Amino acid sequence: MVCQQAHTNADSGRRRRDEFYREKRQLISALFNTHASNFPVTFVFADGRSIQLELFACKATGTFQSFGISSATTGTTTTTRAPVCSLQWIAIGTTVAGVTNNSSTDTSRLNTPRDVFLDTVNTLVVADTTNNRIQRWTIGAIQGATVAGQADGGVGTDATQLSGPEGVAVDPNGNIYVADTVNNRVQLWPLGATQGTTITGLGLNSPTGIAYDANLNRLFVADTGNNQVIQYTLSNPVVSAVVAGTNAAVPPNPLNAPTGIFYDAPSDSLIIANRDANNIIQWFLATNTFLVLAGDPAGTAGTALNRLSAPRGVTLDSNRNIIVADTGNHRIILFAFGSPTDGTKTGRIIAGTGAAGNDD
Template sequence: MNRFSDIDCSFKRLAPVYGFRVAKLVSIEEALQSVESQIDELPYFINVAKRHCHYPSEHGLTHDESASIYIYTMEWGEQTLYRVLNKTLRNENRHLCKIWFPYLKLFDTALNKLPTVKEVVWRGITADIGKNFTKNQRITWWSINSCSSSVNVIKGFLGNEKNSTTLLIEALNGKKVSGYTKYESEDEIILRVGTEFRVKSDALEHPKGSYHVHLIEINDENNDNNHTSNPQPKLPENNVTTPVSPPPTFGKITEPDDPSKDSKQPLIDGNGGRCWLSIIISLTLKCLGISIRVLPHPLALFESENKNNIKQSTRPQTGSCLFHRKSKLILIIIVVLSLITITSITIWIIFIKKTETTINGPKWDKWKQNAITMAGGNGQGQELNQLYGPQGIFIDKNKNIFIADTYNDRIVEWKHNANAAQVIAGGNGRGNRTDQLNKPTDVIFDQQNHAIITADQGNRRVIQWLNQKQQILIDSINCSRLAMDKYGFLYVSDWKKNEVRRWKMAEYNNEGIIVAGGNGKGNKLNQLNSPGFMFVDDDQSVYISDLNNHRVMKWKKDAKEGRIVIGGNGQGGNLTQLSYPEGIIIDHLRQIYVSDFGNNRVIRWCKGKEESEIVVGGNGQGNQSNQLIGPGGLAFDNEGNLYVVDHWNFRIQKFVTVL
């Protein structure tokens, strides 16, 4: 039996399993600790999974999340994890499932981050269970269901068995895990625990006793068993306030309920009604904390009192009373004129400053939104005109592009406007010889020495290629990305130790100096969580894409902690948020550009602004010229054109600057 044929044949009605969704998210070691008694040598297999799983993940999976998928697909006998787990999930005693909740939570969280597929998938079993399926029957699988998008994979498992059943499934919420499994060629799609189906028609029986069953996944909006990957960030609710007008008050300065209704009123309203001058005065008084009441016009008072049937006094005003009123009026006029003057000067100063900013301020660059493909774009592959999972790039003064072609285990150089690349490092198969690479993730071209420096992540080393000669510069380091400052110092981000170290050029026989992080994994200002791409400015401040914290950090030279410059507001798609930031670069105006991997866009943050702006992408996931799927490394050429690694479109895109 294999996981593609690990199918529930009993058709028993079981109570739902959903408690794992509220379980605490923990490491894979903690998640499986409670089931160690059921699986011999489980810690050893966990260690194997963590060493060989696909990490770092272009989908933002943590190391433990990626390992949870890998170990599920491993085979080591009757106690293989998926067999023990699925047997428990099909047991009528649902209490037995509880010890698996931590692992199911970790596994489910990992699936949430992977692409959702809506396509035909296949399963098969060497048993004639097809006769048990009838048209319009509804069934629920309470185990984890491994399928393949390739029918040939299922045929290979079934062989020439006469009594077999092949299941064709129209999946709506499948999760594509190929690339994260031990057997990457099996094109595996996983259907989650609790997936419900409708039988399309009675099973088709073949002469040799085999059956063909057609199932359709049910996507009921009200069914809690359905999931969606990468939910869109919740938008803030619009708080609609209905203005309520207070009763009219004569002589009191108030703000208009609706300024548009007062646009035809005279500037000065002798009856104390609302006017634009009143608005300015009212706002100014409120700012100063002054509360005054303008004396009503005698006629207005007379009319008001008449309307309220109040008896009017006909006694003439005394001299002292008139003097008192005149004094108050003069005082009020002086205050009003002073406030008008102050307001006018303030408005004029603001206008002058805005004018100066417009005239003398920096001009923000813009780029054409439809990109030109400069490298790759011919599908996934290992031919010289193809790329497979590119990550880091470097562009020299001649606009030649150096690319870390990660899953082809090579560094390629794409000459300006060339149709194909040439391999300049690696390309000799995946391995740990000095002439081989293992999933290189970044590349720097030392233009002075004509040397290539590579983050050879799979081999845990930084290696230099000079005139076809290789030299290991730094060994035993979980290198993620590289950067170099103008003084020749080399910076390496370590995703596992959650730190960035610096080495002086040509002095690599030491452990380097920690310049960021190094205080364990976390989200405090002195911590990082899987640091990736970096940029070092002229002051040797290091800007870091803090991947799993969904933020960009700035660590000044010799600082003890960093400062959040972009993001840090949780994972999301708002312009104050990021989703697994990748490539980072800063221009001459100190504007920061970041590849927002999970949102398929490149954003820019300018000092003084409260939120970022989208520079390119952000048009949904796709392969059109204005779309990206998982943008990675960034670079500018000497003309200001922006180059973006379009990771899952297997291409390098050039966005031309608008002059």
């Protein structure tokens, strides 16, 4: 009899607990306003009370502006400051293509890769420069597949060959555009093709970086040796024009061996890794004007966080932070987009240590 009573009391307790949690689950709904600059999130309770959290974006400096919580019933607001952003880059990288300190023409190896493109089907397309080929790597695979050039690393000038390619881009249809650097030409390799066709080769001098604009079907090529960027409108016939730099000496031309380029559609501008000027330039195509986004406007190299040394690559992330391959300093550095543009903007190292090495 005692045991039965204990069992009954336990059942009663579980029922009360279950009813309590069912009630709690019905208390709350969430409203997200993604159009506001500070991204407020409002929780509304069944009894009419509401609580609003104001979530502020992580800054490139690694800090939050603030994190606010307000209650509509009391009208009070509490705000706390976070000294560092809780979202941090992992300091130790993971090899996703090739083998550390082991170069060859084997399909599992790379040799001096100079550019990489993540295509629409989530595979890496790599300019395997010293192997004179372009490799496609499915993420997680231990081997790549040759999609342009010769798998055995053969070098040459005919349509099936490449020589020291340093830039690659892929359009939404899977067509591959290659800056065939030593051959001073740009090659188009259609999806699945065994040879390329020359888009242009006249007047180029060591082309490196390459970027594709899917909206207007334009290709941008860093004509590195000529200190300029050329735009190719991929119509029939192809129309070309110099859109950044002047093929002139430095100065007055602000470009000095432009290498990596990124097309920013919202501003219709090019973000340029200005290698020998040790800075990053934004070039506005409509007005033919430019800003120095990072590094020294005067071109001085350095190791401080507001300086760069021979940057070869640049991109923007989804928050429009500028991510730079600071080659001479053996590091990847992140800068907030926008002002200041006077050389005082400091970045944050997100990969590398500043010293060369297999673990850099």
